[in-house]
Amino acid sequence: MNMHDPSRPGLPASVTEICPGAIYSLGGVLPADARLAAWIPRDVRGFIPFQCYVLRDGGQFLMLDGGLPVHRDEVRAGIQALVGESHERRFMMTRRELDTIMNLPWIAHDFQFQTLYCGGDLSPIDFFEKMDDANIDAHIKTLVDTPFEFLKPGPVGKVGKLELEMLRSPLMVLPTFWFYEKTTRTLFTSDCWGFLPQPSSGGPRVRTPSNEEITGERIEKFLSVKFDWLASIDNTPLSRDLENVFDGRPVDRICPNFGCVIEGRAAVDRVVEQTLLTLQTMAKIPRSSTLAGWNYQPESPSGAGQQ
Amino acid sequence: MGEWKRADPTGELPRVVTPNLLWTGGCLSIEYQGELAHGHFSTYVVRGSEKAMLVDTGHASHWSAAEKHVEDFLGDRPLDYIFPTHGEFPHGGLVAHWMKKYPNAICVGDLPEYPLYWPHLADRMRQIKVGDEIDLGDRKMVFVPAIWRDLTTLWAFETTGRVLFVSDGFAYLHYHKAGHCDFMTSEHAPPDVKLIQFFNERALRWTRYTDTRETFADLDEMLRRLNPLMIAAAHGGVIDTTAEMIPLVKDGMLMGQSGAPATIVKMPAKDKAPTTA
Numbered sequence: 001m002n003m004h005d006p007s008r009p010g011l012p013a014s015v016t017e018i019c020p021g022a023i024y025s026l027g028g029v030l031p032a033d034a035r036l037a038a039w040i041p042r043d044v045r046g047f048i049p050f051q052c053y054v055l056r057d058g059g060q061f062l063m064l065d066g067g068l069p070v071h072r073d074e075v076r077a078g079i080q081a082l083v084g085e086s087h088e089r090r091f092m093m094t095r096r097e098l099d100t101i102m103n104l105p106w107i108a109h110d111f112q113f114q115t116l117y118c119g120g121d122l123s124p125i126d127f128f129e130k131m132d133d134a135n136i137d138a139h140i141k142t143l144v145d146t147p148f149e150f151l152k153p154g155p156v157g158k159v160g161k162l163e164l165e166m167l168r169s170p171l172m173v174l175p176t177f178w179f180y181e182k183t184t185r186t187l188f189t190s191d192c193w194g195f196l197p198q199p200s201s202g203g204p205r206v207r208t209p210s211n212e213e214i215t216g217e218r219i220e221k222f223l224s225v226k227f228d229w230l231a232s233i234d235n236t237p238l239s240r241d242l243e244n245v246f247d248g249r250p251v252d253r254i255c256p257n258f259g260c261v262i263e264g265r266a267a268v269d270r271v272v273e274q275t276l277l278t279l280q281t282m283a284k285i286p287r288s289s290t291l292a293g294w295n296y297q298p299e300s301p302s303g304a305g306q307q
Numbered sequence: 308m309g310e311w312k313r314a315d316p317t318g319e320l321p322r323v324v325t326p327n328l329l330w331t332g333g334c335l336s337i338e339y340q341g342e343l344a345h346g347h348f349s350t351y352v353v354r355g356s357e358k359a360m361l362v363d364t365g366h367a368s369h370w371s372a373a374e375k376h377v378e379d380f381l382g383d384r385p386l387d388y389i390f391p392t393h394g395e396f397p398h399g400g401l402v403a404h405w406m407k408k409y410p411n412a413i414c415v416g417d418l419p420e421y422p423l424y425w426p427h428l429a430d431r432m433r434q435i436k437v438g439d440e441i442d443l444g445d446r447k448m449v450f451v452p453a454i455w456r457d458l459t460t461l462w463a464f465e466t467t468g469r470v471l472f473v474s475d476g477f478a479y480l481h482y483h484k485a486g487h488c489d490f491m492t493s494e495h496a497p498p499d500v501k502l503i504q505f506f507n508e509r510a511l512r513w514t515r516y517t518d519t520r521e522t523f524a525d526l527d528e529m530l531r532r533l534n535p536l537m538i539a540a541a542h543g544g545v546i547d548t549t550a551e552m553i554p555l556v557k558d559g560m561l562m563g564q565s566g567a568p569a570t571i572v573k574m575p576a577k578d579k580a581p582t583t584a
Contacts (some may be wrong), residue, residue, distance in 0.1 A: 013484070030423070034434075035420055035422060035423055036419075036420065036481075037419045037420070038394070038418075038419060038420045038459060039420075064421050068424070069423065069424050069425065071338055096396065097394070097395070097396075098394055098396065098399070099420070099423075100425050138335060138367065141368075142367035142368055143367065172512065173457050173458060174457060203581065226458075226459075229513030230513075231514060232517065233517040234517065235516060238516070242456040257555075267309050268464040287521050289525055290452045290453070290454045290522070290524050291454075291528055292527045293437075293439055294451065294452050294465075295438070296449055296451065296532070297524050298449075298464070298466060298469075298532065298533060298534075306468065307311060307326050307328075307467075307468055
């Protein structure tokens with residue numbers, strides 16, 4: 001069942017109700033231009049929604065990521081419309097990158113969030129993770145006054161009747177966590193699977209794509225932008241990790257940080273199937289030289305050098 | 308020229324590496340296996356005869372110190388360019404801080420998305436790519452491919468001092484204690500290869516799933532062409548013993564030896580790194 005109801009009154013244009021009364025996207029739309037080259041293949045046309053998400057129920061309000069600063073007004077309007085009299089306000093981040101937490105300082109301050117959460121502790125024996133946690137901890141504490149805690153993968157509590165589980169993302173560049181909401185069967189995938197544009201600037205932001213829109217070629221182009229390291233590697237373990245995410249977790253919709261929400265079990269299943277095939281395809285791509293096309297020659301490469 | 312002598316390390320950043328290269332930022336310390344260990348989050352300033360460039364914006368917790376260090380180093384000169392090597396917080400998260408402090412500075416990088424983060428600064432941002440050069444007067448900054456990276460990244464080569472800035476590459480965590488933060492590689496014992504591996508397996512996730520020796524031919528070719536005197540990493544000390552360090556750094560890119568739970572079995576040894584297409 002498509003739970004998206006765009007006709008629901010009383011919400012600003014920057015808010016899309018994903019699951020009635022429970023899950024919303026907040027954000028804005030950008031034309032698929034060069035500014036999006038960090039995430040979107042250059043030949044994509046149309047409009048790309050960028051969003052964060054709100055889960056709310058029973059007086060609890062939880063934000064997943066904070067949206068882009070260029071959409072500050074849209075995100076603010078969305079929070080104002082949804083926050084109501086909620087007595088418990090939490091913020092969780094799927095990644096520790098600029099596109100997910102740049103809005104955090106004013107969100108936490110202006111809307112009085114009680115607690116901020118970040119995925120951490122990927123491996124308790126891991127020196128680097130500890131260092132990376134220390135890194136982000138220092139960053140967040142420099143930016144925001146609100147108490148800050150690390151979460152480990154697993155159940156991370158309820159938002160009213162909603163039950164949220166944090167998962168390690170199998171497809172990531174920097175530490176990334178996906179979130180699964182059990183009662184609505186919604187998977188929040190951060191920077192993954194944002195390959196579906198809006199046909200017009202006015203939407204819709206929730207789509208059930210046809211099979212022709214969910215092809216291996218399209219997914220490969222998308223993965224090759226930010227996840228280009230997936231090419232020419234043995235990604236068997238990643239495929240296994242991806243399958244494990246969906247093992248025992250029925251998913252009716254995929255909610256990425258950018259690109260349309262992919263609605264419908266059949267569409268989700270096809271996305272996963274095509275992604276697994278794409279990983280196999282990408283593994284077979286011959287490694288290309290990073291230096292291809294780089295012709296620079298210093299004027300005196302063997303000189304003594306000056307200070 | 309030739310009269311300047313580098314001061315001995317003080318144990319803390321900043322350090323004036325050459326008259327025209329400042330190393331600032333700082334370390335974050337954590338307790339690890341009962342010992343205090345450090346990891347660098349470095350920022351550099353290249354001062355040309357006409358223009359000056361900041362390389363990486365640094366960690367937020369080091370801002371107030373780094374701001375002062377850069378100010379002292381530049382004297383009455385402004386900072387002209389801010390170059391985040393890539394868009395990760397320790398490298399590019401303080402762009403707005405530096406641009407506010409130096410209101411005529413231009414942010415340069417392969418960062419097309421940055422105007423979406425700081426729309427009010429969009430007119431002071433310039434997109435650059437591999438092969439581009441910025442003239443600082445008596446030296447240039449030449450932007451070169453990043454061989455080892457996570458997000459889209461540019462490395463840079465300073466042509467007169469022959470310094471290669473390598474962002475997340477050549478990183479090494481070091482059991483250096485407080486007081487060792489500004490040591491160059493010639494001033495401390497070689498870093499533990501296992502800690503280089505630890506870093507790379509986590510910071511450069513792809514290294515867990517592939518034979519990184521396939522990247523060594525590119526590295527060797529770049530080093531052959533540039534012949535750097537120093538290599539300046541964001542997460543390690545300044546490398547001034549390149550010949551000694553490069554084999555160690557390469558070993559540090561090999562997986563399955565760090566003691567960490569390796570994800571895949573290490574690939575069989577090859578006689579020669581494959582030539583890439």
